Amino acid sequence: MSICYHTDPMKVVYHLIYFAIGCYETAYKLGLSLSFRQEIMKWNGWGYSDSRFLFNKKGQAEFTGKRYRLSGLILPSLKDWFEGTFGANLQHKSPPTVNLSAVAPPNLNEPFIEDLKAAGVAASHDPEDRVFRAHGHCLHEIFALREGRIGRVPDMVVWPSCHSDVEKIVELACKHNVCLIPYGGGTSVSSALECPHEETRSIVSLDTSQMNRILWIDEKNLTAHVEAGIIGQDLERQLNEHGYCTGHEPDSMEFSSLGGWVATRASGMKKNIYGNIEDLVVHIKMVTPRGVIEKSCLGPRMSTGPDIHHFILGSEGTLGVVTEVTMKIRPIPEYQKYGSVVFPNFQQGVACLREVARQRCAPASIRLMDNEQFQFGHALKPQVSSIFTSFLDGLKKFYITKFKGFDPHHLCVATLLFEGDRGKVLQHEKQVYDIAAKFGGLAAGEDNGQRGYMLTFVIAYLRDLGMDYYVIGESFETSVPWDRVLDLCRNVKERIVRECKERGVQFPPLSTCRVTQTYDAGACVYFYFAFNYRGLSDPVHVYEQVEHAAREEILANGGSLSHHHGVGKLRKEWMKESVSGVGLGMLKSVKEYVDPQNIFGNRNLL
């Protein structure tokens, strides 16, 4: 039977359930504060305010808070790794400055505000609310905030609470010609949330966070109808309570929203089982200046011309606001098991992943880190509690490097996550380990695997730590055919090192990559890149030049412009090259039809 929360009384009941549990979302759900998220989250860094890395008085690194497995733990080797890798020094600090007074007064469209009030939509033009929604998490955005430099920010924020609110807002925006920028989780890394400098109209940030309900769950068809403002972890937890999950777990799932996933063509860690966002959506409802676009039924596949969903997926907020999505759901898997494999070198690792993809037996997730990242992972090992564990670690290391002859400067590790029936998982696990063995891979335990995945969630926090000590960095991704994976990884990493050197970066940068997804015809590759910027007068500019060069290198080596981060404004210049002039023209003509007034004027993509 399907559970329906559609009516308002039901909403209250729903909320009461949460009261009983007593977690922060409760207050959030009740709408006690429209900007609750910004109170528990950093405004000039990643994630929760209570969670951050720091070097304590003894010079040891620790991770604060209680939210993560790593929280409250001392990380003894992080300092040496940090200083050794970047040539950074704990004496040289570059702390953030706070300067909210720099926010320019809002450019308000009074008639619009009046109509909005009449319609009963919550709004604010408080500077803090506006600044919080003026950026994503690109390096230059965070760097500027830390320096107290605040550019153009939205002039006001509105919080629609349901689909019809959005319809009203869009209608009024058209009427009064204001610019709307949809805002979901704020985790963009493509400058998508930046307010265009050339925009002269009043800019209104449309925050979807209040549209965060699961409207119904259909157990017969295994679908759920969800409001698009819901945050990934809330969606997952609420479905879990009913015994279901979507299985969509992008690395940003703690903070990113369903609508954002749709608008950027997001990809989840476990896409091998559940698929990427485009495989997961059954139905999308989007409000555009022309009206609402949606399909008329919930059929699983249609042959009705080009799929209109594909105009919406990846539209990056240029066409309208995604308000509701019907998604596939799955029963929570019975069994989950992490794993890891050590390979003598990256080449062997890639060959193994390729074989796994060929045999189409990829686990829910399989990721291959290169040697630098493997060492990085090691630096994040918490203090071991017993002599026994440290003895065991030593023994493992001895076995791999001395007995098996792996070179610690070449070996790399793949992390695995299996999901499903217990029996099948164990069988599957054996199959994958057998393949790995053919490529010289040695099973390296569940713990290493699990730590690898945890790393994904805390790595963004680490950037903030680096920025406290003159280290800046970023990640970027691409997708590439199998036969070019190795060449692309090597060339891009080397290009980064070379560009840094040429631009006067004093210390060799951290330039590392991993293969994070496997497909039949290729893989997704993720690069991390960071350097010590002491001695540079304009570090962000240097950083941007290097990233630009790295992207050129990716494209020259047969990689795509983006696998899942999207284009935004950061990668716009390569769109024509990527999709051809005609392709770009098609997209432009859609925009032209749907939004002739450019109400959705964030100027992404096109």
Add this chain to the structure above:
Amino acid sequence: MASRALYSPRHPVLKKRDDFEDVLEERRRSSDLRYALRCYTPTLYKGLVPCKVSMLKSIVLQSDHLQCVIKQVSSESGDSTECVAEEASLILDEMAHRMQLSTVRFFVFTLSKAFKRLFRSVCVNEEGIQRLQQAVQEHPVVLLPSHRSYMDFLMMSYLLYMFDLPLPVIAAGMDFMSMKFIGEMLRMSGAFFIRRSFGGDKLYWAVFSEYVKTMLRKGYAPIEFFLEGTRSRTCKSLTPKTGLLNIVMEPFFKGELFDVSLVPVSISYERVLEESLYARELLGVPKPKESTSGLLKARRVLSEDYGSMHVYFGHPVSVRSLAEGKIKRSQYNLLPRYIPQKPSVDTHEFLNDAAFRLVRIQEENMVLKPWVLIATLLLQNPDGMDLSSLTEQTDWLRHLALAFGAFLDWPDHEACSEVISCSLALHRRLLSVSAGHVQLSVTDAPQVETTPEEAVFQRAVVVLSCASYRNQILHVFLRPALLAVAMQSANSSRKDDIYNCFNFLRNMFSNEFILCPGDSVQDFEEACYLLMKRGVLQVLEHEIVMSASGQSTLAFLCSVLEPFLQGYQVVCRYLCEETNENLTEKEFIPAVRSFALKLILAGRLKCCEALSSDLQKNALAALLRLKAVRKVKVGDQVTLKVNKIAVNSLEDTMGKSDVISK
């Protein structure tokens, strides 16, 4: 002409060059045997994938590229793939090197002995070696030496061994293989052999290119080949070939390598071992087929003094920076990389341009000895010169050459006359010096009875030998000389008129000299700049005016090109006057030669250089390029169809003053 303003002339004089060190000095002091057996631990490429010679072969044969071509060839020819694969394997056997350190050590021992006897010194720029050592570690390296003598690649390997650098694998012409023993020896010291022509043979090309690329990708060893394709018989750089250059650049284009370093190497000889051999060859006396016994006879060579030799390792040129903004690497994205692809028009243009620039670098780093200046002067004065005026003019020329950026190795603290007498002594075979009068002359005792034709040929051997030294400095004077001739024939001081003439001459001679395609404006500006700086010209906004003191320099520069102008005119005259309808390509050279000979015997032509087959070939190539002559295939023969009006007008434009007296 708008782009002229964008070009700022180089300052050739400011060019910094490294110092040299004599590597034979050490050899003269210690045991060659111990040296040959010493511990050899070369610096290696950081990305080296260690791999044995035998493994190399199987990697090449198993490669996706070769497998793909084998399938293609098999489906086209109807032979089974096994059969084609077998053929590929045979080709590879014929081609592949089998480098062995023991053979190399044997060569090191014998070459140490030989070099010490042949040369007074072998000078190498050690900074260049250090740069190479650095480059070798970072990226796969391609060595591009100039090619004037058989000695070149022996010397290269010898030097690399000496400096603990990885030994190169060398692309050598198949003709070596006819010397059974030596061929195998060379193979074991790193040479691999390519057929001279394999135009349409897909399979051969695939094996060859995959073989070279595999070695490059694995970082197996530096690849060495000659951009000019063959030894230059004239000591002028030859128009570069792009085939191999494309092969070594492709792994970069396709992203298989981050970068490839190209290292131009300039090898110059004070006296070329093959000097008279080359001259004879140019005059149509066929070169003796390379044979081991022939080489033994050449032992006589060992007893002579060949002066010093200079090897200059240039700055490594990164293919990546060369291709920056010129090659769109993403053009290779849409086709699997193992499927062979013909270079696109853009790529081809890039390769050609790069090849020319590399040869220009070779030229610029070529060390010139005083004799080169003397030879230039003696050729311009066929009746000889008094020693005193030779001394004076050489000194003048020396300063001119230095001002134009020549890389001159002139002994620092010696009197000019001393330097000249040393040079004359070294090259005494080409000269006669009597009573303070120096003249080029036949010194080999002439046979009792010589026909007039034989006398002309004997004289021509001396002239062409001597010209091969003058040719070494041509690249220094070339651009100003083209300008000088242009000014003379333009008969106007308007800059545009002179430029048009310059451009015409440049175009005419672009098979003869290294003139980068598309650099016409730049070359013109450079010539103007050099002559202006020398006080020869005044370059105004629309005019170029000769200054009062410039006459002698311009006259000298004009006579530098004179032999070439005359030679080309002879070719044109021949084509206009003498040809019938059915001149085949094969007959062309002998026919022009006998035409020129006739003119010389009749006293109508003074210049022996018109007899050079190299010049004749280049002239024909230019005429074909300018469409004054067409090739027509009739049966298996290629005949030349001459457009006499076009040829005539080219001849007229080349020189209004008719040099060939009627």
